[in-house]
Amino acid sequence: MEGDTTARRRRRSRDRLPLRLRHHWKPVATLGLGLAAMVYFLGDARISPYVTSSSRVEADGITENVGGPVDLYDTSVSHSIQLTYQQTDFDKMMKEFRDDGTKDYIEADLVIDGVYVNDVGIRLKGNSTLMSLRGNKGMPGGGRNLPDAPQGAQAGAPGGMGGFGGMGGMTQYDLSEKKPEELPWLVKVDEFVEGRAYQGEREISLRPGSNGQVPLNEALSLSLIGKSGQKAERYAFTALTVNNRPTATRLMVESPDTDYAEDVADGHGVLYKAKAGGSFTYRGDDPTDYKSSFKQLNKKGSQDLEPVMKLIKWADRASDEEFARDLHLYMDVDSLAGYLATQNLLLNFDDMAGPGKNYLLWYDLDTQKFSVLGWDYNLTFSGDATAGPKDSISSLPQQAPSGASEGKPDVPPGGVPSGMPEGLPSELPEGLPSGMPGDMNGTSGMNGKGGPGGLMGHVLKTRFLESDAFEDVYLKAYRALYQKFYRSGTAAEDLRSIADQARSAGAGSKELDTAVVELKTTVTDRAAALAEDQQVIG
Numbered sequence: 158m159e160g161d162t163t164a165r166r167r168r169r170s171r172d173r174l175p176l177r178l179r180h181h182w183k184p185v186a187t188l189g190l191g192l193a194a195m196v197y198f199l200g201d202a203r204i205s206p207y208v209t210s211s212s213r214v215e216a217d218g219i220t221e222n223v224g225g226p227v228d229l230y231d232t233s234v235s236h237s238i239q240l241t242y243q244q245t246d247f248d249k250m251m252k253e254f255r256d257d258g259t260k261d262y263i264e265a266d267l268v269i270d271g272v273y274v275n276d277v278g279i280r281l282k283g284n285s286t287l288m289s290l291r292g293n294k295g296m297p298g299g300g301r302n303l304p305d306a307p308q309g310a311q312a313g314a315p316g317g318m319g320g321f322g323g324m325g326g327m328t329q330y331d332l333s334e335k336k337p338e339e340l341p342w343l344v345k346v347d348e349f350v351e352g353r354a355y356q357g358e359r360e361i362s363l364r365p366g367s368n369g370q371v372p373l374n375e376a377l378s379l380s381l382i383g384k385s386g387q388k389a390e391r392y393a394f395t396a397l398t399v400n401n402r403p404t405a406t407r408l409m410v411e412s413p414d415t416d417y418a419e420d421v422a423d424g425h426g427v428l429y430k431a432k433a434g435g436s437f438t439y440r441g442d443d444p445t446d447y448k449s450s451f452k453q454l455n456k457k458g459s460q461d462l463e464p465v466m467k468l469i470k471w472a473d474r475a476s477d478e479e480f481a482r483d484l485h486l487y488m489d490v491d492s493l494a495g496y497l498a499t500q501n502l503l504l505n506f507d508d509m510a511g512p513g514k515n516y517l518l519w520y521d522l523d524t525q526k527f528s529v530l531g532w533d534y535n536l537t538f539s540g541d542a543t544a545g546p547k548d549s550i551s552s553l554p555q556q557a558p559s560g561a562s563e564g565k566p567d568v569p570p571g572g573v574p575s576g577m578p579e580g581l582p583s584e585l586p587e588g589l590p591s592g593m594p595g596d597m598n599g600t601s602g603m604n605g606k607g608g609p610g611g612l613m614g615h616v617l618k619t620r621f622l623e624s625d626a627f628e629d630v631y632l633k634a635y636r637a638l639y640q641k642f643y644r645s646g647t648a649a650e651d652l653r654s655i656a657d658q659a660r661s662a663g664a665g666s667k668e669l670d671t672a673v674v675e676l677k678t679t680v681t682d683r684a685a686a687l688a689e690d691q692q693v694i695g
Contacts, residue, residue, distance in 0.1 A: 224356065341364060
């Protein structure tokens with residue numbers, strides 16, 4: 158009414174809320190309290206997502222595919238690569254590598270077989286091979302922390318891990334940042350231009366060894382593996398020029414990357430790359446704990462590391478009886494037998510059980526089983542050419558050292574194998590890279606387990622070869638591959654062709670001729686020894 162001075166009642170806070178929310182305030186409040194409790198108690202917890210859906214589509218597809226006049230890995234033609242970069246970028250990259258071992262990309266312009274590709278990424282590639290560039294800050298390599306090779310050892314012999322120069326075909330490379338044309342490089346075409354590739358390749362690896370030391374053994378291994386029907390990287394020799402430096406002959410090899418993975422079994426699977434500093438050790442069910450051991454190369458976002466974790470967990474806990482009975486549920490047994498037979502036949506010291514952990518795990522999404530694929534064959538044709546199907550392949554010279562028994566040298570705990578050339582240290586040098594185990598068995602683990610976490614050895618390889626249940630399938634694969642590699646004469650024929658390819662790329666020299674003769678001798682001796690082995694010829 159007129160003159161009424163009564164104040165209008167202030168609207169209560171609850172009346173300001175929507176009617177529906179006022180009717181259902183209790184469940185909303187409960188949810189809020191629950192979220193607050195989770196934040197309080199689990200705020201620092203790590204949540205690890207699992208992705209289990211299947212997808213054939215790769216997230217980072219090629220959007221710009223640069224063509225070329227000849228196929229990148231056509232071994233019948235000559236190839237050329239030119240890299241041009243700013244010296245200040247290179248100097249900064251080398252300083253960072255010397256200081257802390259990081260291998261970051263720098264920008265460079267690439268001319269490959271006459272085709273110009275601007276702004277590619279290049280970085281150093283390798284582990285122990287590169288350690289000579291770091292002085293004594295890392296694992297011995299290039300001979301910095303070890304004495305000179307024994308008299309008679311060939312620095313240019315096939316091989317090339319670095320360090321241990323001349324033993325069993327292992328090459329000591331004298332790498333220097335003053336000779337960038339001789340450094341091992343990884344060229345990444347899409348590092349600074351997303352979605353770009355050259356002839357469908359986003360990465361090109363320039364392998365260790367140049368001119369007379371170009372790795373003929375790796376090319377021969379890749380040729381034989383490819384002809385046997387197994388997956389192998391493509392390769393070709395090329396003339397490499399870096400800035401205004403002299404041209405060097407190099408071996409370029411297809412890099413195991415996303416595109417390589419999509420070429421395996423029509424791409425319907427996931428490819429995992431073992432890391433050199435990692436291990437095949439069960440660490441629990443958190444996938445982030447396996448990042449230092451395996452890198453997933455394809456189908457990121459639709460697949461994850463869970464299959465690898467399950468395989469490791471099973472292999473870690475299975476009894477010998479369970480391993481023999483159930484391996485086929487986890488792995489393609491025939492494929493594993495073929496892989497292991499190949500590494501032995503090619504005298505590969507650095508396979509899945511070697512210090513470099515050079516292997517890939519392929520997980521087939523249809524069969525849900527693993528296969529083992531190889532890569533990095535620059536230590537093939539090393540060691541004892543008379544080694545049998547079940548013998549260890551080591552980095553030792555072909556003459557068995559004193560104390561060796563059944564192909565396995567005696568190794569003191571934390572030390573190096575007995576019977577090594579005089580002058581080697583009695584213990585492993587300090588300064589192993591972070592994450593690497595501290596023991597070194599001196600063999601690839603084919604006899605004796607070596608432990609899944611050691612510098613040498615792999616539980617899958619060791620248990621497979623020690624189990625009587627798999628002897629027949631292994632020897633069957635071994636005999637078939639022996640026929641294809643050696644009895645057919647393919648290894649000798651391919652070596653002649655590969656030597657001609659290297660010479661055509663500019664590597665012709667007395668040093669190369671010597672390396673060819675030495676590799677030919679190893680191939681001949683290997684073929685002769687296997688032809689007399691009753692396990693091989695039956």
